[in-house]
Amino acid sequence: MHNSIIINHICRVEGHGGITVNIKDGKVAEVNMDIFEGPRFFEPLVVGRAYDEVAPILMRICAICSAAHTAASLMAVENAFGITVSSQTRLLRELLVHGGNIESHALHLFCLVIPDFMNYPSAIALASDHPAEVKMGLELKKLGNTIQETIGGRAIHSVNAVIGGFGKLPTKEQLLELKEQLKKGLKQSLVTVDLVSGLQVPDFCTSPNIYAALSSDGAGYSLFGDKIALSTGDTWDINMYKELCEEKVVAHSHAKHSRFNDKPFAVGALARIALNEEKLSGEAKKAKKRLGLSSHLDNMLYNNAAQAVELVYSIERSTEIIDELLTAGIKQEKPMEVKTQAGTGTGAVEAPRGTLYHNYSFDEKGRLTEADVITPTAQNLANIEKDLRVSVENLIDQPKESLAPKLEMVVRAYDPCISCAVHLVEVNFE
Amino acid sequence: MSERPLPLKGGKNKSHRNTVIAGVGNRLLGDEGVGLHVIDNLSQIPMPSNVDVVDCGCDLLSLISHLNKPQKIIVIDAVRAGGKPGEIYRLDYNELKTRGIEMQSSHQVRATDALGLLKQIYPVLAGCEIIIIGIEPEAxxxxxxxxxxVRESIADVVRLILEEISCSLPE
Structure with a gap:
């Protein structure tokens, strides 16, 4: 009988050990998960700082999600001061976020998921047998970086996106060049869908899920929205995010858990598609059908397939945005003027891994007094635990050598910020 | 290493090799971000056109946007190797495993994995010298x-890198 399974993560932050699953009598007794995120975790870095210093610091929480952190941070500051940005700024910001989505999904699929599903120990091992496919994955990641570099001024950690607008605007020639690269990227993303469609998705972690994602009033699928929609039918304003993400201390875990009505919920690509599938169009809609995704899926291993669909979507939407910008012509706008006032604002964006919230309070001089950043990984923890419990119950008779990698697949499907960590698995027998 | 002040101006380049200098790390995790602080310093020094200085954040794979036939790649990162805080290591990428030093990372793809993957996928890197300048972190x-x-070690790291690219220091 398996007594303890430790999914260690190699983490430089001392005292944070990853995920440990303890099993007793064939059932999960406890799941301990350590992540260095949570309510107000990042607050000490920014408290007392001026409003325009916050985004350049907090965008660095994650290099892969820096575009989403940038957008959420800027929106939180703007909402606190009552600033409304232009439609051009909204489009450029959206394009920046799509660059991040393309980069992140390509990296996750080709460097972590596809090696997992094809039984390769790493992307390097996969590349020795399938170099063309891995190179294509890296080119897709590069496309995401190029979008961020063109719009944000740097491949990661944008310098152009500022409060109220953009410091430096892309030229028509740059946008046309980007559009050409997106054409090639679309073909590559469709090949990716082909690849993912050939992967066998096991069902050992299937169990009912509650999904949550941002919802917009627009007709199209979007990574932005003023409301939070849940698969239960509930809808909330984003300013109410704390009620959804209210984190509770649970006796069997080190980490606090986000729960809705005392039930875990999932955010991320699969949640977005489950809640907004009818809004997909074009090749992304076809890809969704090809990969068998629907709102009824209760298997988080399909989150990988959902990322492949979103890869197509983000490339198609990026092309649409460029067309809109070119049709309207790039206006040489200056960022909106900032008039500081005491207030609180929330910014929310669908980051690659799920809904990301930034919430700040400022005094009348524009000094930050409180900050709260809730990442998708923090919201997903309780659902990861639920899926690990179900998986262990379904796989308990398997030898530890095959059980541990399957549990890693479950964790990795969520694309958590600790995914780099779940390479080492230790299983102890009594 | 010496205590000479940072050379923030000038610098006569004698290098003829395409070189990428890449800093990696997370600035929000104290010494984990030392590689990026070194990049900040290098960015203040005029570099020849065949030397790219890149802030990779914690994603070394973003190097793919800077692989214009490089003959040398210098990666700067925090490396735990059991030394004293601020101790500087110069490692040849190909010798990493034999020296038993593992670059531990909270990054999405570990730095050594990223280098291995890039080398495998891009033939242009076959003959490329890859040097890792590691700094032992404290906190x-x-x-x-x-x-x-660690902060005090930056001047020496910068000097070491300038020597790596055969860039003479200002008088």
Missing amino acids: IELSICLSEK
Whole structure:
């Protein structure tokens, strides 16, 4: 009988050990998960700082999600001061976020998921047998970086996106060049869908899920929205995010858990598609059908397939945005003027891994007094635990050598910020 | 290493090799971000056109946007190798495993894995020299500041890198 399974993560932050699953009598007794995120975790870095210093610091929480952190941070500051940005700024910001989505999904699929599903120990091992496919994955990641570099001024950690607008605007020639690269990227993303469609998705972690994602009033699928929609039918304003993400201390875990009505919920690509599938169009809609995704899926291993669909979507939407910008012509706008006032604002964006919230309070001089950043990984923890419990119950008779990698697949499907960590698995027998 | 002040101006380049200098790390985790602090310093020094200085954040794979037939790649990162805080290591990528030093990372793809993958996929890197300049961290915790010993090591790291690219220091 398996007594303890430790999914260690190699983490430089001392005292944070990853995920440990303890099993007793064939059932999960406890799941301990350590992540260095949570309510107000990042607050000490920014408290007392001026409003325009916050985004350049907090965008660095994650290099892969820096575009989403940038957008959420800027929106939180703007909402606190009552600033409304232009439609051009909204489009450029959206394009920046799509660059991040393309980069992140390509990296996750080709460097972590596809090696997992094809039984390769790493992307390097996969590349020795399938170099063309891995190179294509890296080119897709590069496309995401190029979008961020063109719009944000740097491949990661944008310098152009500022409060109220953009410091430096892309030229028509740059946008046309980007559009050409997106054409090639679309073909590559469709090949990716082909690849993912050939992967066998096991069902050992299937169990009912509650999904949550941002919802917009627009007709199209979007990574932005003023409301939070849940698969239960509930809808909330984003300013109410704390009620959804209210984190509770649970006796069997080190980490606090986000729960809705005392039930875990999932955010991320699969949640977005489950809640907004009818809004997909074009090749992304076809890809969704090809990969068998629907709102009824209760298997988080399909989150990988959902990322492949979103890869197509983000490339198609990026092309649409460029067309809109070119049709309207790039206006040489200056960022909106900032008039500081005491207030609180929330910014929310669908980051690659799920809904990301930034919430700040400022005094009348524009000094930050409180900050709260809730990442998708923090919201997903309780659902990861639920899926690990179900998986262990379904796989308990398997030898530890095959059980541990399957549990890693479950964790990795969520694309958590600790995914780099779940390479080492230790299983102890009594 | 010496205590000479940072050379922030000038610098006569004698290098004829395409070189990429890449800093990697997370600035919000104290000494984990030392590689990026070194990049900040290098960015203030005029570099020849065949030398790219790149802030990779914690994603070394973003190097793919800078692989214009490089003959040398220099990666700067925090490396735990059991030395004293601020101690500087110069490692040849190909010797990493034989020296038993593992670059531990909270990054999405570990730095060594990223280099291995890039080398495997891009034939242009076949003959490329890859050097890792590691700095032993002291405190890896939520902070945007470096610890004193690590901060003091930056001048020596910068000097070492300038020597790597055969860039002479200003008089």
